[in-house]
Amino acid sequence: MSGSRTVVRRRHDPESRGFASDNYAGAHPEVIEAVALANGGHQVAYGEDVYTEHLQTVIRSHFGARAQAYPVFSGTGANVVSLQAVTDRWGAVICADTAHIHVDECGAPERVGGLKLLPVPTDDGKLTPELIDREAFGWEDEHRATPQVVSLTQNTELGTVYTPDEVRAICEHAHQLGMVVHMDGARLANAAATLDVPLRAFTNVVGVDILSLGGTKNGMLGGEAVVVLNREAVGRMKHLRKLSMQLASKSRFVSAQLEALFGGDLWLRSARHANAMARRLYEGVREVPGVRVLYAVQANAVFAELPREVSERLQKRYRFYFWDEATGSVRWMCSWDTTEEDVDSFVAALRSEMAN
Structure with a gap:
């Protein structure tokens, strides 16, 4: 068979940097290497491959001997499948009003998952037992969706x-009320790096039942996982994953990425670096007159308030998003590949625009 080889070109500037999202960053070289090593030859499809089998050993080293990982395509997919697995058709999920499942998933948990979200206002994105109680009632009321799950985001959207x-x-409060606990861990590694504790310290050890384990924001090419921590609380995950269109035929390539990230300390190295760059960014911008940092900087995000016209001029030089269009507040995100030079250049540009 004759023909010409496909010409592949780089179509972007690899030196381009921004502070819009950790999703903008490319994949870590160690992850790319793992995908390449998983290539070649044939492996059984749909998760019956040796990479997905070994992934279970990796996940159990972090989350206990009973943990079971189900690789999926995306964070939204992980959340929808997780919440479906722990709710009835009449079930509801209590979450913070800033939770990703409530504000950033286009209604997927409700429209695709077929459940009801019960958002609770918070000052800092974090739920408490007292805040949960605002929606934790009416279990015998057939006119109200039944609260069955508390969903936490670690770290939070703020x-x-x-x-x-x-x-x-x-977890103790939710379990006493007969509910289960889901954790959206899209940035779970960043939280562990901040707390300087193992991933298990705030998941299976303290009572979380099911986890959406993130990887894309921390250096993976693409893919996440649903991790079942409490098998008694969870329904038929295999069927739900397939039904929700989250079962990859070539699962080995998602599993190989997860192994590269969590099989050693890449997850921690990458998260620590992103957090450190956010701290450096915070230290720089808080000294700029007219800029007010809105929340404690505990992971890889900095939220700030500054004149809107300054943000709009700055956006022409660096990509970032307005967080609240009404107030003009912004969010600056750091990633595994953010450099000190990136941060310092951004702070200098901010100073310049504020001076103008």
Whole structure:
């Protein structure tokens, strides 16, 4: 068979940097290497491959001997499948009003998952037993969706972090009320790096039942996992994953990435670096007159308030998003590949624009 070889070109500037999202960053070289090593030859499809089998050993080293990982395509997919697995058709999920499942998933948990979200306003993105109680009622009321799950985001959408004791208190309270606890861990590694504790310290050890384990924001090419921590609380995950269109035929390539990230310390190295760059960014911008940092910087995000016209000029030089269009507040994200030079250049540009 004759023909010409496909010409592949780089179509972007590899030196381009921004502070819009940790999703903008490329994949870590160690992850790319793992995907390449998993290539070649044939492996059984749909998760029956040796990489997905070995992934279970990796996941159990972090989350206990009973943990079971189900690789999926995306964070939204992981959340929808997880919540479906622990709710009835009439079930509801209590979450913070800033939770990703509530504000950033286009209604997927409700429209695709077929459940009801019960958002609770918070000051810092974190739930407490007292805040949960605002929606934890009416279990026998057929006119109201039944609260069955509490969903936590670690770290939160506001960049704040739950301590192990805070998660334990929530889990104990939820379990006493007959509910299960889901954790959206899209940035779980960043929380562990901040707390300087193992991943298990604020998940299976303190009572979390099911986990959406993130990887894409921390250096993976693409893919996440649902991790079942409490098998008694969870329904038929295999069927739910397939039904929800989250079962990859070539699962070995998702599993190989997860192994590269969590099989050693890459997850921690990458998260620590992203957090350190956010701290450096915070230290720089807080000294700029007219800039107010809104929340504690505990992971890899900095939220700030500054004149809107300054943000709009700055956006022409660096990509980032307005967090609240009404107030003009912004979010600056750091990633595994953010450099000190990136941060310092951004701070200098901010100073310049504020001076103008």
